[in-house]
Amino acid sequence: MFFAFAAIPLPQNNCFYFSERIQVIDLEGFKMTTIQDITHFLEQLAPLTYQESYDNAGLIVGDAQQTVTNILISLDVTEAVVEEAVAKNCNLIVAHHPIVFKGLKKLNGRNYVERTVIKAIKNDVTIYAIHTNLDNVTGGVNDKIAERLGLQRVKILAPKSDILLKLVSFAPVADAPKVLEALHDAGAGQIGNYDRCSFSVEGDGTFRPNDKANPYIGSANAIETVREQRFEVIFPAYLQTKVLNALKNAHPYEEVAYYVSALQNQYQEVGAGAIGDLETPLLAAEFLAMLKQAMNLNVIKHTALVKERVQKVAVCGGAGGFLLADAIRSGADVFVTADYKYHEYFDADGRIIICDIGHYESEVFTKELLQQYISRKFVNFAPILSETNTNPVSYYI
Ligand SMILES: [Zn+2]
Numbered sequence: 001m002f003f004a005f006a007a008i009p010l011p012q013n014n015c016f017y018f019s020e021r022i023q024v025i026d027l028e029g030f031k032m033t034t035i036q037d038i039t040h041f042l043e044q045l046a047p048l049t050y051q052e053s054y055d056n057a058g059l060i061v062g063d064a065q066q067t068v069t070n071i072l073i074s075l076d077v078t079e080a081v082v083e084e085a086v087a088k089n090c091n092l093i094v095a096h097h098p099i100v101f102k103g104l105k106k107l108n109g110r111n112y113v114e115r116t117v118i119k120a121i122k123n124d125v126t127i128y129a130i131h132t133n134l135d136n137v138t139g140g141v142n143d144k145i146a147e148r149l150g151l152q153r154v155k156i157l158a159p160k161s162d163i164l165l166k167l168v169s170f171a172p173v174a175d176a177p178k179v180l181e182a183l184h185d186a187g188a189g190q191i192g193n194y195d196r197c198s199f200s201v202e203g204d205g206t207f208r209p210n211d212k213a214n215p216y217i218g219s220a221n222a223i224e225t226v227r228e229q230r231f232e233v234i235f236p237a238y239l240q241t242k243v244l245n246a247l248k249n250a251h252p253y254e255e256v257a258y259y260v261s262a263l264q265n266q267y268q269e270v271g272a273g274a275i276g277d278l279e280t281p282l283l284a285a286e287f288l289a290m291l292k293q294a295m296n297l298n299v300i301k302h303t304a305l306v307k308e309r310v311q312k313v314a315v316c317g318g319a320g321g322f323l324l325a326d327a328i329r330s331g332a333d334v335f336v337t338a339d340y341k342y343h344e345y346f347d348a349d350g351r352i353i354i355c356d357i358g359h360y361e362s363e364v365f366t367k368e369l370l371q372q373y374i375s376r377k378f379v380n381f382a383p384i385l386s387e388t389n390t391n392p393v394s395y396y397i
Helices: 035-045 079-087 112-122 141-149 176-185 237-250 284-294 321-329 342-348 359-363 366-377
Strands: 003-012 015-026 058-061 071-074 092-095 126-129 151-160 164-172 199-207 224-236 258-262 267-283 309-319 334-338 353-356
Touching (some): 035 058, 035 092, 035 126, 035 366, 058 112, 071 366, 079 092, 079 112, 112 126, 141 151, 141 267, 141 284, 151 309, 164 176, 176 224, 176 237, 224 267, 237 258, 267 321, 284 334, 284 353, 309 321, 309 359, 321 334, 321 342, 334 359, 342 353
Parallel strands (some): 071 092, 092 126, 309 334, 334 353
Antiparallel strands (some): 003 015, 058 126, 164 224, 164 258, 199 224, 267 309
């Protein structure tokens, strides 16, 4: 893909003039980048289907067909963030937390949610949220925390089940490789750090075409036996349409035989929290000092330092208390998260050190993560990190 700077002709009063504003165009497709181009990309990183049931991630306000002027990246959206977007000529705000969670029945500016939405609409600013779907994927919010802490061998703490499907199909031996290739190109057969995974075995397929059939092999009303390859691949459910279309497009048969079945396997790529190891164990007090510095913290609320040394560390950005049992079961010495309530700290029960670092503080580096992803893919933008501090919590020290 090749980009260049150019003056864009804009229609005005039935004639054309050249805009003063220099914009960036994609010469390959001669097409401006739209909000939708950005949101499609973000949804490849963190499919919306991976958001929790209570969540409201996705395009919240605005028109996805608009051309992007620039992008402001923030943790929350407030009126001040919308004002910052306008001041910095950004018509897209990519935020971690959705400004609208529940339905809005009235829009008259009585609370900060309504006022923020009204201000965004009035100023043609689009708001997109990438929330628990980004919490739940490899390379998401928790991997960013793990990276800040220097954790190694990081994996998802509580992988989800009931996400994977298995496809079994059959093709003449000579045609099978190209069909498998199409399935792999569509994203099937990816397991952890391995892709293009499949299993195949040869056997005999039989069929009898009727008068209306247009068979690739064989003829009407005659039983045919064909040496075929049976192959199987797994893929996440959200890719089902894409994978089945790839199968049918690449397969030579008029009628393609296949089975899709649901798997109960955990999917290591999707789930809550993350766990990894420090390269070298630290004394518990040293770990707290490192955590404070790495996450730029004012304060850490923690339970008793029941582990002399810390090596295995579980993390979860935001309110992660629901993962305590997983952290203990995984052998973590420490669980770094936020939003703990008084009685919940007792659940550490001498088995782990809980560190509550604050919700905002645990997730604020998500902004950098999104900036890195977007700027690597869309080289024509330099997404801006919001400078508005949206943390509603202040510390008096
Ligand atoms: Zn959060």
